[in-house]
Amino acid sequence: MSIALPSGTTRSRRGRSLREGLRRVAEAAVTPLELGDVLDVFHPLRRGADLRARIVEVRPETHQSATVLLQPGRDWAGHVPGQYVRVGVDVDGVRLWRTYSLTHGPRADRRISITVKAIPGGVVSNYLVRRARPGQMIQLHQSEGEFVLPQPIPAKLLLVTGGSGITPVIGMLRNLFSRAERPQTDIVLLHSALSRAEVIFGSELRQYDAAGWLRLVELHTDTHGLLDVADLDRLVPDLAERTAYACGPAGLLDALQEHFDARGLTLATERFRAQLVEAGDGGTVTFAGGTPLEADGATPILDVAENAGVLMPSGCRMGICMGCVLPLKEGAVRDLRNGALTTAVPGETGPGGVPIQTCISAAAGPCVIDH
Amino acid sequence: MTAITKKPVNPTAHLTPEDIEQIGIELDAIRQDILDERGASDAAYIHRVVDVQRRLELASRAVLLFSSLPPAWIVGTIGLSVAKILENMEIGHNVMHGQWDWMRDPKIHSTTWEWDNASTADGWKHSHNEIHHNFTNIVGKDNDLGYGIMRVDEDQRWHPAYLAQPLWNFINACFFEYGIAAYDLELGRNLRLPKERRSDEFKRNLKNTLKKIRKQATKDYVVHPALSIPTGSFLPTLAANFTANLVRNIWSHSVIMCGHFPEGVETFEKKAIPANETRGEWYLRQMLGSANISGSKAMHIMTGNLSHQIEHHLFPDLPSNRYAEIAPRVQALFEKYDLNYHTAPLPQQVYSAWHRVVRLSLPNGWLATTTVKNLPEQAKLLWAMSTKGPKVRRAAQARLEQQARRQAAAAAA
Ligand SMILES: Cc1cc2nc3c(=O)[nH]c(=O)nc-3n(C[C@H](O)[C@H](O)[C@H](O)COP(=O)(O)OP(=O)(O)OC[C@H]3O[C@@H](n4cnc5c(N)ncnc54)[C@H](O)[C@@H]3O)c2cc1C
Ligand code: FES
Numbered sequence: 001m002s003i004a005l006p007s008g009t010t011r012s013r014r015g016r017s018l019r020e021g022l023r024r025v026a027e028a029a030v031t032p033l034e035l036g037d038v039l040d041v042f043h044p045l046r047r048g049a050d051l052r053a054r055i056v057e058v059r060p061e062t063h064q065s066a067t068v069l070l071q072p073g074r075d076w077a078g079h080v081p082g083q084y085v086r087v088g089v090d091v092d093g094v095r096l097w098r099t100y101s102l103t104h105g106p107r108a109d110r111r112i113s114i115t116v117k118a119i120p121g122g123v124v125s126n127y128l129v130r131r132a133r134p135g136q137m138i139q140l141h142q143s144e145g146e147f148v149l150p151q152p153i154p155a156k157l158l159l160v161t162g163g164s165g166i167t168p169v170i171g172m173l174r175n176l177f178s179r180a181e182r183p184q185t186d187i188v189l190l191h192s193a194l195s196r197a198e199v200i201f202g203s204e205l206r207q208y209d210a211a212g213w214l215r216l217v218e219l220h221t222d223t224h225g226l227l228d229v230a231d232l233d234r235l236v237p238d239l240a241e242r243t244a245y246a247c248g249p250a251g252l253l254d255a256l257q258e259h260f261d262a263r264g265l266t267l268a269t270e271r272f273r274a275q276l277v278e279a280g281d282g283g284t285v286t287f288a289g290g291t292p293l294e295a296d297g298a299t300p301i302l303d304v305a306e307n308a309g310v311l312m313p314s315g316c317r318m319g320i321c322m323g324c325v326l327p328l329k330e331g332a333v334r335d336l337r338n339g340a341l342t343t344a345v346p347g348e349t350g351p352g353g354v355p356i357q358t359c360i361s362a363a364a365g366p367c368v369i370d371h
Numbered sequence: 372m373t374a375i376t377k378k379p380v381n382p383t384a385h386l387t388p389e390d391i392e393q394i395g396i397e398l399d400a401i402r403q404d405i406l407d408e409r410g411a412s413d414a415a416y417i418h419r420v421v422d423v424q425r426r427l428e429l430a431s432r433a434v435l436l437f438s439s440l441p442p443a444w445i446v447g448t449i450g451l452s453v454a455k456i457l458e459n460m461e462i463g464h465n466v467m468h469g470q471w472d473w474m475r476d477p478k479i480h481s482t483t484w485e486w487d488n489a490s491t492a493d494g495w496k497h498s499h500n501e502i503h504h505n506f507t508n509i510v511g512k513d514n515d516l517g518y519g520i521m522r523v524d525e526d527q528r529w530h531p532a533y534l535a536q537p538l539w540n541f542i543n544a545c546f547f548e549y550g551i552a553a554y555d556l557e558l559g560r561n562l563r564l565p566k567e568r569r570s571d572e573f574k575r576n577l578k579n580t581l582k583k584i585r586k587q588a589t590k591d592y593v594v595h596p597a598l599s600i601p602t603g604s605f606l607p608t609l610a611a612n613f614t615a616n617l618v619r620n621i622w623s624h625s626v627i628m629c630g631h632f633p634e635g636v637e638t639f640e641k642k643a644i645p646a647n648e649t650r651g652e653w654y655l656r657q658m659l660g661s662a663n664i665s666g667s668k669a670m671h672i673m674t675g676n677l678s679h680q681i682e683h684h685l686f687p688d689l690p691s692n693r694y695a696e697i698a699p700r701v702q703a704l705f706e707k708y709d710l711n712y713h714t715a716p717l718p719q720q721v722y723s724a725w726h727r728v729v730r731l732s733l734p735n736g737w738l739a740t741t742t743v744k745n746l747p748e749q750a751k752l753l754w755a756m757s758t759k760g761p762k763v764r765r766a767a768q769a770r771l772e773q774q775a776r777r778q779a780a781a782a783a784a
Contacts, residue, residue, distance in 0.1 A: 029432075029594045031586045032485035033425075037478070041425050093414030095475040309472035311480055 044137060047074040051140040053087075056111060058132050061200045065117040065164065066129040067103060072112055072140055079143030081105045081171035082245075082270075085114065086315055086323075088139030091127045095139065098124045099316050101168035101247075101270070102143060105175025115200060117164035144321060147247065147270040148172075153183045154243040158236055160256060162192045162227070162248025163200075168270055169247060170201050177213060187214035188236055192227040192252070195220050227252060229259045240265060250275050274318040274360055277339045283331070283363035287371045295363035300336060302358040305371075312358065312371070319360035327353030331367030336360045374510060374526055374640040375659065382637065383655060385709060394658075394708060395651030401700050402686050405693050414474050416692045420461055420672075421479065428454035436599050438607035451615040453673075456622055458487045460675025465691045467496050472688075489548040489584045494555035494576055504687050508631055508660035509639045520559065522731045524638050529734045529768065531757035536732040537725075547620035552580050591616065622673070625721050626664070630680035632724035633662045635713055657684040658705065663698075663714035670717065671695060681712065734768055736775035 023035070030038050036049060044052055053070035060066045079085070084101045100114035118129040147168050149157075153176070159169050169189070176183055193199045199218065209216035217235055219227050233239060240263065246256050247270040254275075260267040279298035286292045287310060295304040302324055305312050315323020319337060332343040333356050341364055344354040353370055375381055386394075431450030438444040463486030465471070471479045485492045506513045510524050521540065522533045543550045553559070561573050591612035599608040637659040645652065664670070664678035671678045671694075679694035682701055689697075705712035715723070730738045734756060741749045752771075756764045 025594060028586070028589055029598070031590050032487060032583075038425065038429065041422060041429075090411075090414065090474070090476075092410040093412075093474050094410075306475055309469060309475070311472075311475065311477050311482060 045071065045073040049073055049075070051075055051142065052137050053112070053140045055132055055134050055136045055138065057134055058128070060129075061115060062117075062198055062202075064129065064198065065115060065200050067113050067115045068128055068132060069111055069113045070138070070140075072110070076110065076112070076140070077142050078106055079112070080148045081175040082148040082168045083143040083145035083171075084147075084168065084270075084316075085112070085143050086141040087114070089124050089127060089132075090138075091123055096124050097139075097314055097317065099272075099318075101145075101147075101171060103167050103171045103174075105171060105178060115164070115167045115170070117200065141315070144316075145270070147245065147268060149176075149245075150243070153185050155185060156238065156242045157185055157187045158190070158239065158242035158244040159187065160190045160244070160246040160248070160252075162252045163194070163198075165246075165248030165252075165270070165272070166191060166200050166205075167247075169245065170204075172245075173208065173214070177208065182213065188217065188242065189214050190217045190219070190227070190232075190235060192219040192221065192248070195222045229255045232256075232259060239263075244268065246270075247272075271318070274337050276336045279336070279362065280334045280339070280364050283365040283367060285363050286366070286368045288369070292366065295367075297334065297362050297364065298336070299362060300359050301333065301356075301361050301363060301367070301369070304363070305358070310371070314359060317359045319357055322357065324357055324359045325355045326358055327370045328356045329353040329368045329370050332364040333361040333367055334364040336362055374524065374643070375637045377526065377640070382659065382711065386655070390708060391651040391655055392649065393651070394704065395649065395654050397704055398654050398685055398701075399650070401697055402689065405686070405689050405697065409473065409690065409693075413690045413692060414471075414476075417462075417466075417471050417474075417479060417690070420457065424454055424457040424462060428458070432595060435595065435604070435608050435611050437602050437604060438599060438611050439602055439604040444607050444611055448611040448614050451611065452618040452622075455487055455615050455619040456673055459619060459623055460626070460677065461672050461691060462486075462675075463488065463492075464675050464677070467492055468500060469688050470690045487587070488551065489580070489587055490552035490555045491576070491579050491583050494580060495551065498555045498557075500687070504684065507639075507657055507684060508637065509641055509644060521728070523632070523727075525731070525735050526640075527731075529764075533732045534757065537729050540725075540728050544621045544624035545617055547624040548616070549584075552584065556580060625717075625724075626674045626677050628724040629664050629717065629720035630661055630677055632727055633713065633715070633720045634723045634727050635711065636660060636662050654685060657681070658710060660684065661713070662720060663712070664717050664720050665714050666717055668695075678717075681714075734764075734771055736768075736771035739775045740771060740778060 027035050039046060040049060043049070045054060051073050053072040053076075055068060056071050057069040058066050059069065079102050081102065081104075084099050086097055086099050088095050088097045090096075100116060102112055103115045104111075104113045114128075116125050116128045118126045145168075149172055159172075161169050173187075173189075176185070189205065191199065191205065196202065196218070199205070199220075205214075205216050205218075208214050236242065244260065244265065244267045246253055246267055250271065250273070253269050253271060257267060257269065279296070282295050282297035282299075284292040285295045285301050285304055287305065290310075293304055293308050295301060300317075302312055302314055302317065306314075313324055313326070315321035317324070328342065328344040330344055330346050330353075332341050334341055337360055342354055342356055342361070343349075356369075358369075375383065383391075427450055431447045431454055434443050434450065435447035438447055463484065466479055466484045467481050467486070469481040472481050474480075477483055481496070486495075488495070503513055510526060521536050522529065556573065556576055561569050561577075592609055595612060596605045596609040599605055639656060639660070644656075648656075658681060661680040661684045663681050664674060666678060676691035676694045677683055679691075679698055682689075682694040682698055683691070685701065686694075686697075702712045733753070737749065737753065752767055756767045
């Protein structure tokens, strides 16, 4: 069959160049729009479109939280449970980007879900929990994140979660338990929440516990007080044998990290926000050719710019993904997590400037950013 | 119009500096109110307009595939004309002003938008947003609409070449998009320079503009006509696209003329603008340098809400759908400070603007002193002024002006 091969490739090559030709004609017919802009009018979730999702359902979980079921566009590349997704939500007409953990394993219907807890004064979380409606479109990026279970699944797991920190973990659990053959993993889930009623996925977790699929230790702040890591050895005597994961408020994660470090154990953590230090004095931010924007010492340059209507690259908004990096040409910025100063002096710091993460950097004097 | 500072009665003479600053404060308050309210309904508005425009354009172009049938030609051409007008006026112009940047939607943003026009978005944003909106109606600085090629002010010395300006203005209207592209490039000034002295920036802009024009022309005059060949509609589609561009050009030219050209709109002297013009003074200049068009909601949308030219010049970056709402407040402010809020229906403003173009194409005072009876004499005078050199011209000019003054004084008495 060696003769058929070349003719086959020519045909497919011809097919490809025909398609390419048609595409060029279509593009010439819609200029100055891009072909995608026109197709978006009819099919925003098609293959090749910017990644978006349609809200299919908003299901309340507790008084403060809801699960948003999404139908992503055809180019959604899937995810590993425990990962998160960046979503762009139009709140009062303004597109705001936030990050949410995926709360299902991959599903047969290709849908994905996030579970959001409304925090007091939180713009996007309150919108998603209380105002989002089926049919609305949101913007999406592909899944990201390292907070995933290793393969093969370890024999013994410890999962420590606080409040909405349950979200990446429920994704892992649902995925494990939906398999045809449930892995024989010994799982302890230590979950801390304000009260019994505030436990997101409470009844589902209790069912898993009743079925013997995991051991659930619930701690409710209103009756038990805050989780004290000193109790950890008592609650989980075989701590050292377990592969440990934790997600929750910064205070909890810091205490856990210290506890594990002291014992030479490793702990995988997922943080929902960066830990910040005291703010500096602020300054101004100028983008190539623009007018200087006033920037206080506590507000990330990313927020300053977006509030002024500048389109900025961004990602996790907490300093981990590097999706927001831009070159600082001149001036100084302060890292909001540790107070470190980064300076750029024209002529001294190279023509390309110094790359900075705008999401965790605040102006420390007048800054010029190339964008 | 004579620059405001050279007029016998300056229409702002009754305002104290404190008044002017107070006007600024009150206008800032109006602006802030809209900024505070701006939200989901505004976003929904522009999304709807963009959606309607795209569907209308696609549908019209689809109908034009059969444009050898006269009804299809008519329907398709009307639809395409409206779509092109919407695209340039209510969408393109306003998006490129940054009116929708606050939505942070990269698809509807001043830095990413490219419009259906011969001029490039970048070139237009420079000449329109930076120059025209900053230096509105300052003679010699604001290039908008033919300062430079046309005589738009009594203070510009008359020359016989200006006799042709009504014709130039008409040609400019028909090919307005190319006119805009040319003045975005400052083509006249640059072509007068020897080749080697033209800046790299100009060469780059010229290249981009030619590329844009080629793509635009390929779309309207090659690709779509070619797609219509199967129904034998190559030429009808080509003609339809040309017509739609023509309609769009004349329409946008008319709207823009109405914005700054009708009789009664003030112009300003370069040297009379203080170097550190205050916010109040800047606002005042915008208030007097613009004119509105009154009419229906559909008319406002088709003009891209430039029918609210005064509001647009005061607040160029507020979303256009809000101008109608703030117009009564702005008008009340004009009344409070005894200023002329210049507004009239479209035909009247177009007539007034054209009247000014014609009047200024003639020597100062000529039109005012001409009656049916003395027409032959006046024509002879004009002929002499046009052909007999500067000396004759100056003398005749002085006489004409004296005559016009006397006539005006007699009318007043
Ligand atoms: C990797 C990752 C995964 C995440 N997964 C989830 C998830 O599954 N479910 C979920 O509900 N959230 C999750 N978050 C947090 C989420 O991205 C938002 O930060 C949160 O919803 C608040 O956004 P907002 O617009 O409502 O608040 P904003 O309007 O941005 O903030 C309002 C106020 O709350 C404070 N604040 C901001 N973020 C938090 C926070 N996380 N906790 C407490 N206070 C805060 C701000 O400092 C501000 O004072 C995740 C974050 C990261 C980085
Ligand atoms: S947005 Fe992720 S590092 Fe800044």
